[in-house]
Amino acid sequence: MINNIKIIGYGSCMPSNIVTNEDLSKIIDTSDEWISKRTGIKERRISKGESTSDLAIAAAKNALDVAGISASEIDLIIVATSTSDCFFPSTGCTVQSGIGATNATSFDLAGACTGFIYATDVAIQYLKAGRFKNALIIGAEVMSKVIDWNDRGTAILFGDGAGAVVMTVTDEPKITKVYTKSDGTKSEVLKLKAVPIIDMYENVKTIDRSTMTMNGQEVFKFACNVIIETIDALLANTSVKLEDVDYIVLHQANSRIIEYVSNKVNINIEKFFMNLDKYGNTSAASIPIALDEMYKKNILKSGHKVMLIGFGGGLTWGGVLLEL
Ligand code: ACO
Numbered sequence: 001m002i003n004n005i006k007i008i009g010y011g012s013c014m015p016s017n018i019v020t021n022e023d024l025s026k027i028i029d030t031s032d033e034w035i036s037k038r039t040g041i042k043e044r045r046i047s048k049g050e051s052t053s054d055l056a057i058a059a060a061k062n063a064l065d066v067a068g069i070s071a072s073e074i075d076l077i078i079v080a081t082s083t084s085d086c087f088f089p090s091t092g093c094t095v096q097s098g099i100g101a102t103n104a105t106s107f108d109l110a111g112a113c114t115g116f117i118y119a120t121d122v123a124i125q126y127l128k129a130g131r132f133k134n135a136l137i138i139g140a141e142v143m144s145k146v147i148d149w150n151d152r153g154t155a156i157l158f159g160d161g162a163g164a165v166v167m168t169v170t171d172e173p174k175i176t177k178v179y180t181k182s183d184g185t186k187s188e189v190l191k192l193k194a195v196p197i198i199d200m201y202e203n204v205k206t207i208d209r210s211t212m213t214m215n216g217q218e219v220f221k222f223a224c225n226v227i228i229e230t231i232d233a234l235l236a237n238t239s240v241k242l243e244d245v246d247y248i249v250l251h252q253a254n255s256r257i258i259e260y261v262s263n264k265v266n267i268n269i270e271k272f273f274m275n276l277d278k279y280g281n282t283s284a285a286s287i288p289i290a291l292d293e294m295y296k297k298n299i300l301k302s303g304h305k306v307m308l309i310g311f312g313g314g315l316t317w318g319g320v321l322l323e324l
Pocket of ligand 1: 029281
C-alpha cells in the first residue's frame with residue numbers, strides 16, 4: 001500500500017537582528033533604491049551569534065507545537081542546509097539532540113536553494129513507502145557567514161533563518177506530486193567551496209573555505225526557465241490545472257523572477273506568496289519560512305493545493321505539488 005501524506009506542523013525562527021538596505025548602504029557601495037528595484041528586498045535578518053542549528057532547533061520546536069506531537073514521535077529528521085555548523089555531526093543530529101527526538105534517524109541534505117524541495121521529496125518517499133510515519137523537514141541557513149561582504153552583487157541578496165514542517169501519513173486521499181532535476185555541468189554559475197585542503201605529501205595545510213560566487217544574470221535566466229519547466233512537470237499526468245492551485249511558493253530569491261513567472265503562466269501575482277522583502281534570500285530556508293508565515297496568517301486551509309518550487313546551486317531545481 002502507498003501512504004498518503006500531509007503537513008501537520010509549520011515553524012520558523014529568524015535572528016532578531018534586522019539589517020535594512022539603508023544599513024547595508026553604509027558599509028557597501030549600494031542603495032535602497034538599487035536593491036529594492038532589482039530584487040524587491042528591503043531588509044534581511046543577520047545572525048549575531050545564532051548558529052544554523054540554533055535556528056533549526058527553534059523552528060523545529062515551533063513546528064512540533066503546531067503539529068501537536070512530541071519529539072519522540074518523530075522518526076525522520078532531514079535538514080537542508082549549505083551552511084551547517086559542522087561536517088559532522090550533521091545539523092540533523094544536533095537538532096535531534098536539541099529537541100529530544102530520541103527515535104529519529106537524522107541527516108543533512110545539500111541541495112543549495114533547492115535543498116528543502118529535495119529533502120521534502122526524500123521524506124515523502126520514506127513516508128509513502130511506510131518506512132517512517134512522522135518526518136521533520138527543515139531548511140536552515142546562516143548565509144551571512146559565507147557571503148563576500150565586499151561583493152555588492154551577492155552581499156545584498158542573502159539573509160539568515162530557518163523554517164520547518166512536520167509531515168505525516170494519513171488515510172485521507174491527498175494529491176502529492178514531485179519533480180526534481182539537476183545539471184552538474186553548470187556548477188560554476190553558483191559556487192561555495194567548503195572542504196579544507198590538508199595535503200599530506202606537500203605538508204601544506206590551508207583552509208580553502210572561500211565565499212560564495214555567483215553569475216547573477218545566468219542564475220536569473222536559469223531560474224525563470226526551470227520554474228516554468230517545474231510547473232509544467234508537476235501538473236503533467238494529473239487532473240490538476242494551474243488555476244486549481246491555491247498558492248505557488250517559489251524560492252524567495254528575487255521579486256522580478258516571481259513577477260516574470262506570474263506573467264509567463266498568466267496567473268495572478270497574488271497566488272505567489274512573497275516575503276523576500278523582509279528576509280532576503282535565505283536559500284534552503286526560504287520555502288518553509290514562507291509556509292510558516294502563510295500558516296500564521298491563516299491563509300492555508302485544509303484541501304488547498306500548494307505548489308512549492310526551488311532552484312539554486314548545483315545547478316538544482318524541482319518542486320512539490322501538495323494537497324493540505
Ligand atoms: N548596488 C548598486 N549597484 C550594483 C549592485 C548593488 N548592490 N550590484 C551590482 N551593481 C551594479 C553593477 O556593478 C552594474 O554596474 P555597471 O552597469 O556600471 O557595470 C549594474 O549594477 C548592473 O549589474 P548587473 O549584475 O547587470 O545587475 P542585474 O540587473 O543583473 O541584477 C541581480 C543583479 C540582482 C543579482 C540579478 O542578476 C539577480 O537577481 N539574479 C538572480 C540571483 C539569484 O537569485 N541568486 C540566488 C540563486 S539561489 C542559490 O542557490 C544561492
